[in-house]
Amino acid sequence: MAGSALLEGGHPWFAHTDTIADASNKLAGGYVSFAHYDYLGLLKDPRMTAAAKAAIDEFGSGAGASRLVGGERTAHRKFEDDMAEFLGVGGVLALISGYLTNMSIISHFMGARDLVITDDLAHNSIVMGAKAGKFSHIKFRHNDLDHLEHILTTERSKYARVLIAAEGLYSMDGDLADLPRLVEIKDRHDAWLLLDEAHSYGVLGDAGRGLCERCGVDPERVELQIGTLSKSFASSGGFIAASKVVIDWLRFTLPCFVYSVGLSPATLATAQTALDILKAEPERVRALHRNSQMFLSKARAAGLDTHTAVGEAVIPVLFQTQEQTLAISQILLEQGIYAPPIIHVGVPKDLPRIRFFISAGHTEADIDRVVTALAQAAEMTADLVGKAVGT
Numbered sequence: 001m002a003g004s005a006l007l008e009g010g011h012p013w014f015a016h017t018d019t020i021a022d023a024s025n026k027l028a029g030g031y032v033s034f035a036h037y038d039y040l041g042l043l044k045d046p047r048m049t050a051a052a053k054a055a056i057d058e059f060g061s062g063a064g065a066s067r068l069v070g071g072e073r074t075a076h077r078k079f080e081d082d083m084a085e086f087l088g089v090g091g092v093l094a095l096i097s098g099y100l101t102n103m104s105i106i107s108h109f110m111g112a113r114d115l116v117i118t119d120d121l122a123h124n125s126i127v128m129g130a131k132a133g134k135f136s137h138i139k140f141r142h143n144d145l146d147h148l149e150h151i152l153t154t155e156r157s158k159y160a161r162v163l164i165a166a167e168g169l170y171s172m173d174g175d176l177a178d179l180p181r182l183v184e185i186k187d188r189h190d191a192w193l194l195l196d197e198a199h200s201y202g203v204l205g206d207a208g209r210g211l212c213e214r215c216g217v218d219p220e221r222v223e224l225q226i227g228t229l230s231k232s233f234a235s236s237g238g239f240i241a242a243s244k245v246v247i248d249w250l251r252f253t254l255p256c257f258v259y260s261v262g263l264s265p266a267t268l269a270t271a272q273t274a275l276d277i278l279k280a281e282p283e284r285v286r287a288l289h290r291n292s293q294m295f296l297s298k299a300r301a302a303g304l305d306t307h308t309a310v311g312e313a314v315i316p317v318l319f320q321t322q323e324q325t326l327a328i329s330q331i332l333l334e335q336g337i338y339a340p341p342i343i344h345v346g347v348p349k350d351l352p353r354i355r356f357f358i359s360a361g362h363t364e365a366d367i368d369r370v371v372t373a374l375a376q377a378a379e380m381t382a383d384l385v386g387k388a389v390g391t
Contacts, residue, residue: 012329012340024336032366034339034356037231039202039313040284041361042277048234048270055269063262068252072262079272083227084241086279087201087209088219091247094271096260098198098228098238099125104256105224105240106163106194107133115159117151119143119166121173123196126165142170145181152189162191168200168211172347172355174309174316176204179215183222192223197241202232203313208278208285233274235267287360288313295358295367302375307353316342316353317374324384325352331377337370 017033024031042048055075064070080092095101102125110116114135118126121142130137138155140148148164156162164186166177179195186193197210205213212219219225225241240250250257263271278284289312296311305318319325322343329341332354343352356370 012326012333015338015340017338020333020338024338027336029336029369031336031338032362032369034337034358034362034370036359037199037313037357038234038359038361039232039288039357040208040234040274040278041287041359042232042234042274042284045234045277047277048273051269051273052266055265059265061266062264065261066258067262068258070262073265073268075265075268075272076262079268079275080239082272082275083239084247086275087225087241088212089225089241090220090244092227092239092241093247093250093254093257094229094237094239094263094268095254095257096237096263097256098226098230098236100256100260101226101228101238101240102126102194102196103129103132104254105226106130106165107135108250108254109192109224110135110161110163113160115155115162117148117162117164117191119177121170122165122167123171123198126167126194126196130165142173143175143177145178145185148182149185152185152191156189156191162189163194164191165194166196168195168197169203169312169314171199171314172316172342172353173307174312174314176211176214176310176312179211179217179222183217187221194224194226195222196226198226198228198238199231199314201227202278202285203288206285207282208232229267229271229274232278233271235271235274237263237267237271284360288358291360291362291367292358294364295356295362295371298367298371299374302371304371304374304378307351313358314355315358316355318351318353319378320385322349322352324378324381325354327381327384328374328377329354331380332370332373335373337373339370 021031080094084092106129110133112134116130116135116137118130118139119142120139138151200210202208204210227239229235229237292313293311295315299306307316307318309315325341332339339354342355
């Protein structure tokens with residue numbers, strides 16, 4: 001990419017999606033996006049936009065200051081309390097950025113005598129957070145809990161505190177962590193667990209409470225759960241779910257919270273409205289489950305490589321070369337289907353893919369359309385695989 005060898009004809013990133021949508025609406029099938037993680041189909045729900053407009057009218061456009069020094073609105077604490085009750089944890093702390101939530105929380109908890117162990121495919125925010133402190137850092141092979149067990153058996157005694165970091169639903173592969181065993185392992189080795197549920201909340205479990213609900217694990221057994229407001233909750237920002245005493249401590253000590261502005265009125269209002277809708281309309285979660293399983297089964301029936309995806313909102317389709325992946329993404333775009341490619345450095349160089357985010361708002365016709373287009377495009381671009389292999 002840096003040398004532009006793959007990008008001589010332009011590239012698909014930073015696309016003006018409004019322009020693409022306008023142009024695609026002239027096509028027979030219109031515009032459909034599989035690139036946005038609007039899992040519950042709330043992004044353009046009139047209740048969401050009305051809540052944002054009303055909040056701006058009443059409170060203005062911004063929060064104005066850090067909540068610690070500038071005060072907070074009743075709505076800030078109400079949202080956190082409602083989310084904590086929904087998730088079954090002692091408390092929640094909302095922050096301005098989901099990425100910075102992971103970046104800041106790991107180094108805030110861990111010191112020079114400690115060890116952080118992360119899944120090899122953990123999100124970049126976890127990786128960067130694990131590199132940000134003076135503590136030691138080791139990776140275990142993706143979802144290989146035997147390897148994690150080996151690391152803890154050989155290394156645990158050398159450190160004061162150990163934090164294991166994993167994701168609930170992995171954002172590039174669409175597979176799940178084995179939470180019951182993770183919890184058993186961390187308890188036995190006297191470690192803490194950070195579980196990034198960014199892609200899990202609103203997705204996993206009958207009510208969308210995440211991997212704990214899906215696996216039947218008491219959420220209070222997980223020391224730190226990380227959520228985002230930009231996916232199922234169709235807003236922006238992040239949050240930490242933990243015990244009440246931990247959250248109360250973080251309100252006064254976590255730099256990313258203390259030195260950052262609070263969530264804006266519109267952001268807070270949309271997140272609260274999304275949470276209220278999720279609780280009132282669990283059928284949205286069921287629709288998401290149906291659509292995800294439908295996409296997975298139809299893609300596999302068409303001979304497409306969905307890798308390790310389990311059929312929960314995030315489903316990658318892998319191709320053999322980066323060139324083929326770029327070409328297929330462009331073919332989809334020309335048909336009004338927006339699904340950008342993921343190539344190195346986002347994933348390993350030999351595992352290029354197009355990642356599909358499934359929504360409760362997608363129809364069966366949308367899914368049939370994209371699977372058919374993918375299968376046809378894969379056949380059309382087969383020559384790119386041969387050329388790449390030949391070189």
